[in-house]
Amino acid sequence: xxxxxxxxxxxxxxxxxxxxxxxxxxxxxxxxxxxxxxxxxxxxxxxxxxxxxxxxxxxxxxxxxxxxxxxxxxxxxxxxxxxxxxxxxxxxxxxxxxxxxxxxxxxxxxxxxxxxxxxxxxxxxxxxxxxxxxxxxxxxxxxxxxxxxxxxxxxxxxxxxxxxxxxxxxxxxxxxxxxxxxxxxxxxxxxxxxxxxxxxxxxxxxxxxxxxxxxxxxxxxxxxxxxxxxxxxxxxxxxxxxxxxxxxxxxxxxxxxxxxxxxxxxxxxxxxxxxxxxxxxxxxxxxxxx
DNA sequence: TCCCAGGCCTTGC
DNA sequence: GCAAGGCATGGG
Numbered sequence: 001x002x003x004x005x006x007x008x009x010x011x012x013x014x015x016x017x018x019x020x021x022x023x024x025x026x027x028x029x030x031x032x033x034x035x036x037x038x039x040x041x042x043x044x045x046x047x048x049x050x051x052x053x054x055x056x057x058x059x060x061x062x063x064x065x066x067x068x069x070x071x072x073x074x075x076x077x078x079x080x081x082x083x084x085x086x087x088x089x090x091x092x093x094x095x096x097x098x099x100x101x102x103x104x105x106x107x108x109x110x111x112x113x114x115x116x117x118x119x120x121x122x123x124x125x126x127x128x129x130x131x132x133x134x135x136x137x138x139x140x141x142x143x144x145x146x147x148x149x150x151x152x153x154x155x156x157x158x159x160x161x162x163x164x165x166x167x168x169x170x171x172x173x174x175x176x177x178x179x180x181x182x183x184x185x186x187x188x189x190x191x192x193x194x195x196x197x198x199x200x201x202x203x204x205x206x207x208x209x210x211x212x213x214x215x216x217x218x219x220x221x222x223x224x225x226x227x228x229x230x231x232x233x234x235x236x237x238x239x240x241x242x243x244x245x246x247x248x249x250x251x252x253x254x255x256x257x258x259x260x261x262x263x264x265x266x267x268x269x270x271x272x273x274x275x276x277x278x279x280x281x282x283x284x285x286x287x288x289x290x
Numbered sequence: 291t292c293c294c295a296g297g298c299c300t301t302g303c
Numbered sequence: 304g305c306a307a308g309g310c311a312t313g314g315g
Contacts (some may be wrong), residue, residue: 018296114297120313121296166297170311212298233296265296 002058006049008068008073008097011042017266018118019222020065020099021109021125022150033131034071035065036102037149052140067097067225075259085234085243086260089267096262099222103190104183105150106223111175111210113218120168125150127167132156175210182208198226221258229258235268236261 011031015023017062018083031042040062041052051058063069076094079086108128113121130184137144140235150289155163157180164173182188188208193201205216213232230250240248253260 026306110296111298113295115295115310116297116312117295117314119295165311168312171298171309172311211297214297218296231296235296236293269296 001052002055002062004049004051006044006047006095008095009049009068009097011044013093013095014097014099014271017093017096017262018113018121018269019096019262020101021113021118021122022105022129024122029184031149032145034147034149035041035105036061037134037136039136039140039145039147040141041145057087065100067100070097072097072259075256077165078253079260079263083249086264089263089271090159090260092271093263094283096266097261098225098227098262100225101222103194103219103223104153106219107179107183107190107205107208107211107215108150108156108176110218110222111179112169112172114172114210114215118139124168128164128169131167132159153180153183157184172210178209179211194224198224198228201220201226202229209229217258227258228254229255230261231258233265235265239264239268 011023012025014020015025015031020033020035022035023031025039026032029043029045031044033040033042038057038061043050043052051062053062079090079201081087092265109121109125110126112124116124126148129148129150132155133148135146135148137146139145156176159177159180161173161177164176167173180202184188193204195203198220202216202220203213205219206213211219215231217229217231220226221231230236231246248257250257
């Protein structure tokens with residue numbers, strides 16, 4: 001069991017922000033995450049976050065996953081003076097961090113995310129994992145839990161499109177099969193992409209069917225940790241039109257504009273900026289673990 | 291019934 | 304090169 005301050009790492013906020021679709025609220029204050037084939041349960045109460053894992057697992061796996069080596073207070077302070085709107089967004093989502101997720105998982109997740117809502121994205125991905133991932137079990141609190149790993153490119157390449165449509169993936173099914181085949185056959189080599197800089201990596205990812213500007217930026221930010229990537233989706237487009245008609249000051253946030261993007265996105269999705277009850281719409285209801 | 295959800299591909303000019 | 308239109312599906 002590892003206890004850390006929730007001031008700088010809020011699992012609730014990260015979960016709500018829809019950055020990782022396999023980080024779910026399972027009960028009041030309880031969260032479950034499946035990443036890199038591992039299962040992690042967490043509890044966030046007041047200012048304390050408890051991770052139900054060993055100190056060694058935290059040190060070797062989760063500390064890096066949650067990007068704990070970076071000082072987000074520095075990023076947040078950059079927004080304080082010149083930009084009142086961003087300052088409010090940063091204050092609202094102060095516990096958000098940019099996760100270091102698996103590239104393949106982010107790639108597929110954000111192909112699925114297009115023209116889709118967060119609740120349904122989670123459902124699609126869970127179905128995909130149950131049908132094509134590997135069944136595993138863990139016993140974090142003595143009670144056995146069953147979970148499924150994220151299926152690799154090998155497992156999805158060659159799957160009939162109709163079978164994926166049966167997972168609720170709709171027209172994205174074609175993109176998924178095509179992309180899985182491209183990755184399996186090394187037409188796009190994800191291991192090589194990991195070693196590229198932002199510009200080269202994005203250019204390579206854009207070769208994949210179903211990956212456009214926005215999805216490529218999400219992969220670069222959430223999977224490759226290129227912190228300059230700035231995905232522009234419907235929320236960010238709206239924010240840019242309303243609050244930055246002369247353009248967003250990227251120069252001011254060089255090297256971490258993507259972090260600012262996440263604060264803005266989360267504020268629009270769940271904060272006052274969202275106005276019409278967006279937080280209630282997107283906050284997942286607790287789901288039972290099977 | 292219509293609109294929207296972390297867009298992208300294809301077509302026609 | 305660029306603007307439209309089409310695309311699955313579920314929820315409000």
